[in-house]
Amino acid sequence: MGKITGFLEYPREVETYKPVEKRVKNYKEFTIPMEENALKNQGARCMDCGIPFCHSGCPLGNLIPDFNDMVFKGKWKEAAHILHSTNNFPEFTGRLCPAPCEEACVLGINEDPVSIENIEKNIVEVAFKEGWITAQIPQQRTDKTVAVIGSGPAGLAAAQQLNRAGHLVTVFERDSKVGGLLRYGIPDFKLEKQIIDRRIKVLEEEGITFKTNAHVGENVSVETLKSDFDAIVLCGGATVRRSIPIKGAHLKGVHQAMDFLKQNNERVDGQTKFDKVLTAKDKNVIVIGGGDTGSDCIGTSNRHGAKSVTNFEILSKPTTGRPANQPWPYWPMRLRTSSSHKEGVERFFSISTKEFLGDKNGNLKGLITVEVEWVFKEGERPQLKELPNTEKQWDCDLVLLALGFIGPESTLAEQLGLETDFRTNIKATTNSYMTNVPGIFTAGDMRRGQSLIVWAISEGRQAAHYVDEYLMGRSNLPLKDDNDLPRV
């Protein structure tokens, strides 16, 4: 498999981006596709390890060496086949996954890892382009019906798997379009929405019914659901956002990142009617929260034409390299610089916002921060310590709060009588994905709390197996094993 000496011959190469000044003018994806030969060479870098740690590091268990080899050999169709055997939606993960596989790549011990994610994306794009991705309607239908609540990656994956097993699946989505955070959280410059549409089209052709504007617990009663379906899979995500309970949080100009991003995505999609347009144009923007959502806010603000964009992160600045206590092959916390960061932002770490300042009209005018330090003690949770005399005032017109999510909304749990944990996640183990109510399952962020797309797909697939088993007594739907690399 692969080219034995490939890793000694070719350096790592990934897609490059269009220049910042061009890309920030629109919301299109801005990667520049690689030539086929260059991609094959990247495939050749894969060493066909006796133990492919990437394959363990990938929550889906993608058969990475196997598809790398096919790419190296130019067998794109076979590569797509292998890729789809473990991943329902590589076009999402290929664009958006932080690629724990690459952190676990053996070549990454002392070299740049194989560009697995980029290869993945290219495989699926070739497959769509060549028309290989078509509806595969199950040969037989069972007479079972399943309701999937939520059309994010977990819900979609569960739906497709269950449909493959022959069940009739209906997906309920409270928004007007399918996709969940993929559609409303991820900006178009990272994932153009036609990417979702083309996949949904295939799912519909395969026989999955999508009901949009169908908010279970609000305009769709859980009772109907329980009586109409043999099983229910809850994939509603962890949508309750974290806020910041400090003075001035109510001021006009302090917004949740998700409101900002969602509206923007809707505008890009062509919607025009909004109570109030949220824009960063000509504003001094401060994004609080240094994660992926924060990064998306930065990219979006720059596209709006913000006057300045500043980013705060309460944690200390991580090292660029792998920290010693998070050795290979584990997922390391290290400084990640996204394409949005490169589009213009000033980043501050170890900084905590103390107070928002407003004018008398209640408009945000600025904020006050303080520098912090983390104190680590063996066996204790790290302590946050404010450093004296480090208070600082910042001028700003727009603050976007990208502080993460607390957990799922409680509606469904309450109406269905489901047990939850202290984070309000709905309780279900990975041995069954079934809640305390027989026939009701849950997967994705709703079960595990906020996480990665790749985990959502993985949960959806795993849950589907157990749903199928619950319905039929046994299941042929695939399961990955429990060989996920742990987090340290």
Next chain:
Amino acid sequence: MIMMKKQGMYLPEFEHENCGAGFICSLKGTKSNNIIHKALEILEKLDHRGAVSSDGKTGDGAGILIDIPHDFFVKNCSFKLPKAGDYAVSNVFLPKKENQRNYCIDIFEKFIQEMGLNVLGWRDVPVDVSVLGEIAAVTEPHIKQIFIGKSNTKQDNFQFNLKLYVARKKAEHNIYSSKLSESSFFYLPSLSPKTIIYKGLLIPEDIKLYYKDLKDPTLVTRLALVHQRFSTNTFPTWDLAQPFRYMCHNGEINTLRGNISRMYSREELMESDWFGPHIKEILPIVLPKKSDSASMDMAVELLLMTGRSLPEVMMMLIPEAWEKNDDMPDTKKAFYEYNSCLMEPWDGPASIPFTDGNYIGAVLDRNGLRPSRYSVTKDDYVIMSSETGVIDINPNNIEYHGRLEPGKMFLVDMNQGRIVNDEEIKEHIASQHPYRKWLNKNLVPLKSIPYNDCPVFFNQETLQKRLTIFGYTQEDINTIILPMAQNSKEPIGSMGSDTPIAVLSERPQLLYNYFKQLFAQVTNPPLDGIREELITDISLTLGSDFNIFDINEKHCKKLKINNPVISKQDLDKIKSYKNPDFKVTSLPITYKIEKGHNGLVNALEHLIHEASVAIDQETNIIILSDRDVDKDNAPIPALLACSYINNGLQKSGKRSKISVIIESAEPREVHHFALLFGYGASAINPYMVNEIIEDRINDLNTSSVSTEEAIQNYNKAVGKGILKVMNKIGISTLNSYRGSQLFECIGINTKTVNKYFPNTVTRIQGVGLLEIEQEINKRYSKAYQEQNIAAELELEVGGQYRWRRNGEYHLFNPLTIAKLQESVRSNKPKTYKEYSELVNDQTKKLMTIRGLFEFTNYDPISIDEVEPWTEIVKRFKTGAMSYGSISKEAHENLAIAMNRIGGKSNSGEGGEDQERFYKDVNGDWKNSAIKQVASGRFGVTSNYLTNASEIQIKMAQGAKPGEGGQLPGPKVNPSIAKTRNSTPYVGLISPPPHHDIYSIEDLSQLIYDLKSANREARINVKLVSEVGVGTVAAGVAKAKADVILISGHDGGTGASPLTSLKHAGLPWELGLAEAQQTLVMNNLRNRVVLECDGQMKTGRDVAIACLLGAEEFGFATAPLVASGCIMMRVCHLNTCPVGIATQNPELRKKFEGKPEHVVNFMYFIAQELREIMAQLGFRTVNEMVGQVHKLDRNNTIEHYKALGIDLSPILHQVIVPKDTKLYHTENQDHQLDQSLDFDIISKAHPALFRKEKTVLDFNITNRNRAFGAILSNEISKIYGAQGLPENTLKINFTGSAGQSFGAFATYGLTLVVSGNTNDYLGKGLSGAKLIVKVPDEATIIPEQNIIIGNVALYGATAGEVYINGMAGERFCVRNSGAKAVVEGIGDHGCEYMTGGIAVILGEVGRNFGAGMSGGIAFIYDKNNTFKKQCNTEGLNLDPVIEQDDVQNLKDLIENHYNATLSPLAQRILEKWEVELPKFIKVLPEEYKQALIRLEAENLITK
């Protein structure tokens, strides 16, 4: 008689024996009493070839065969005897108890009379019981002599013999089947009108004391055949002492099981007018549970009764390697080919002296694996034995010295009083019948059958579905099948195997995976089918067998297939072949899936029935086919069907009438094919593989290969692979391998094995047919599952060779590796604990046999009372990994770490840079405490051995037991070449066997050699777990090893064929338990240290090994992982990305391992062990060794397959006297103090300490072995590798030097022998000069006489050798630096040579230069015959014209003349200009290229 009973892991049938044998006879037919004394003297002089049992007294058996001493009997019998030749006599072993004895006598007499013979009388044999050892006395029979007269005086000898034979056989069968308590005492060593045998459980010098007859000076004979037996175990019996009735044997018949089973089948067809109805009463011909030699003797006896002569019988049973010999006269070749249709070779190392009183002679196996030297004297005596020098003969009385050559016969016709040469006797025998004509008329080569067209198979399921039914994985296709189709070679892998054995795997396993290949170690050698291809053959003939009594053309009405792995087309040819001699019947091997287990059982019964009916209807070829698989019919495992047909038909007496062809979708790996042949198949068409190749032809890298070619490639690869599997156990022809069942079953219960695989060893029980059917059913259900899931991969990934999440489980996986590396790098005990729990807890996923155990009988003490970890780690070792297989950095890292903690690292088989023998300034030491001596002998010099604290002889390696290795030229960089004493860029081959160990007495010799080379070092013998390893270990203990290492099958490797990685050898738990039990049983355990290794990963592993009997422990993969290895499994590709298994300088820079990582690992292991010790109540490891009662089965494990496993044999506690030690308490007595070297050291002080030139004169005998090794060790200690200045100490010897003369002899020594020497001259020569010359007073012509033995200069690295005569086989084998001149050599000359110069002034045997990659040979090719003898692959044969070469050659011949006064050298030098053109220079192409490259590099560096 008292036999050791089957108990625990020990099985008595795995006893081995090795022997000293010889004969002496008077050509003139002069009878004398002296011959008896001389004959017994031969044995006494060979006593070092054997071992001493634990009591030091009881011999393993010895005996003598002589002419019937007619006059003596006339004088000593109370009754009248007819004239000589008209009566037969034999010693008869009888029960001790008189009543039983009388019963036996009555029975025997009854049968004698029934055959119309006359009992003339009985004579009590006078014996002296006082000489017997304890064990011998217990089993001593009552011995009487019986005298039997002919029916009438006109009865010819043949008829007389026949009647005697029938009478004896009938008596044996009758008495053995009686329920007499002492029935087994009844035994007749011989019963002949010509010869008589005196034998018993005696040591040689006691034979004549015990049998008082032999001391009588009036007892005279013309000939005497003697034999002394050494069994690997200490429970021999009187009847198994040799000689047997017609022969004795030094060696081992590897194919025995197949031979016996086929003899048994032949009995079905036996008919003879001579015997009439008696023929059925003598069956079985071969009595069960006898030794290989005894069994063969019984076959010889029968064949003699068919009217064949003794030499002819020997030719049938031990044919020469005729198959690939184009120079063999056609008459002889035809004889062999004809006989191959009715008898498979009895194959294995064998020197077999034989006699029927008319002829006395000997044959040697086809590969010449035992030494056999003879001398003919001017006063007309012939003396033959394993060594020369066993009888003192005045040099001027020697007519000539010779040696038995491979496959050749040495024969004395006593009646004609002359030696009949091999060619004459064989030509005579071969022309008795028109064999060639018969063959031409009847034998049908498959090639010659016309091919019409290929039938279409209708209603077949899709390929996809069938692939699933037969359990194909992507790995099967991509890793195994396609590479074979492309490269026509079996794929290679590396690292060990850490997947569960079949019975523990959760995945449905093919039946094949429950069987493990057996392999040769110690008692016989594996073969090298690549370099010694000419002795191998995989062709088979198909068709009915016929009555062995007939000699006619019917026997060759057979179908001959050159490679019995056949294509679909070939099978179609056979199916549609129209020839009245062949009737082919196809039988489906399927069963109704819905009927499950019962369906399978019934289908098998039905199959036997159908086969039986087909045979009754004249079918002679049966095809077992699983083509008919469909929705309702599942396949019977082909192996199950094949074995059941093979054994079932044998039971019903119909086996020999048919040959079996397998048409199956199942077989895909070499192992599968090997099993099918091993259980009786004669041809196999793997049609599914054919289809896969057809389907995937475009996936091959080479676009030009057609489907047919690709299938041929695959078939060829399997053929080669099978050859390798056969070679592993030392078998050279598939004809002998077929049906030999050389496998051990692991994980199938006895009931199932007895029924379907009778005579296969299975020791821990396991699944039955029920579970086997469940596994088929699982695959089946998957193929026919109702809903196929979109996007699913069609086939499972596999994951046997490369880890995959949904593949087979591996103990080393991302989690365990991550945890282990984290723990040793950050020295975190907590993380180590997580790691060890992941490995140890197998309650959910069974991986290993040890995983099934739990500790029990707790007796907790405080951990502070347990010996400290610093003591424990002294018992730890790292595995043998050569510098070359791993990088310098990784190699030194392990050495430094182990030296820091007082453990031992192992050099591996690659020598070691002598700079590492000295400590670094910071106190670190890179010296490997253990120096390995493997078959390649790379870098094994006196100095290397001197710097060891332990020397390990690698008999086998877990990952590839029975196989050699190869370091390709490009990997041999100058630094590696330096440590290996070889030439840079010249590829290095490690042969499968040690060419100085073909037998246990050879191992004992090597131990002696190495112990001599370093008396302080322990000698460690590394064995691999397999059935019988216990008896081998007992033998090795008796051969005086200090340490015995039992390796598991799963250990790592730098490169090995995948078949070997997975399917050869057993888990160490079995081997270790067997070794411990057998050693304890024999009271040998205390003499040796027992060590264990093989995928040891945790302290728990160590604890279990210790409780099972180990006291030292080896780790290899785990410390590598600790040093950064991430199990890439690309060691064989030189691309290791972490700088461990690579020589690429860029990659080596990436090595990040530190000694402290390894130290931390060892510390963690020791701590974990200490915790367990504290829990169990052991303060020291010694207390813990062998305490199996602290282990029990973990009953919480419930796994449908593992439930049937019975661990009690492993946990068996041998019942022994109370003071028997379970661990090492006393050291071996190597008896080095008698060495001649000490005499010389005491006289050579000026030379040794002041470098003064000294000359000494000494006598030498064959008992003075390994001369020079001790002396050189002393020199190396003082002067290191450079030794002394040239010629500092010269010693002139007179006599016959023992084996290994000049072993490891170093610079400054000049050793001269006037006389001759035995095998292994100049083994590991390290700089000395050796001269062997014909004594001045001798009249023999040197170049026509054998003067040294086999395997000279094995692994020599430097020095000069001048030999004034001919050498035996394998001259200069693996020489890498010595310069040698010799006047003629045997077969396989300069094999694997990598450097040095060999000048051969005379005849050259076959297969010269096989595997020769370096050095130069100059051949004096007077008769222009050399090219034919040369294995020209990769060799340049040029005239000697370059000035350097001419000068070199001339210098060496001049040296030779000056050293030996060789007349031949003189003649050549006198006519130098005329003779020079007759020389051929043999230059390996690889060497030539290397020299060019080196020159270029030198130019650059200048």
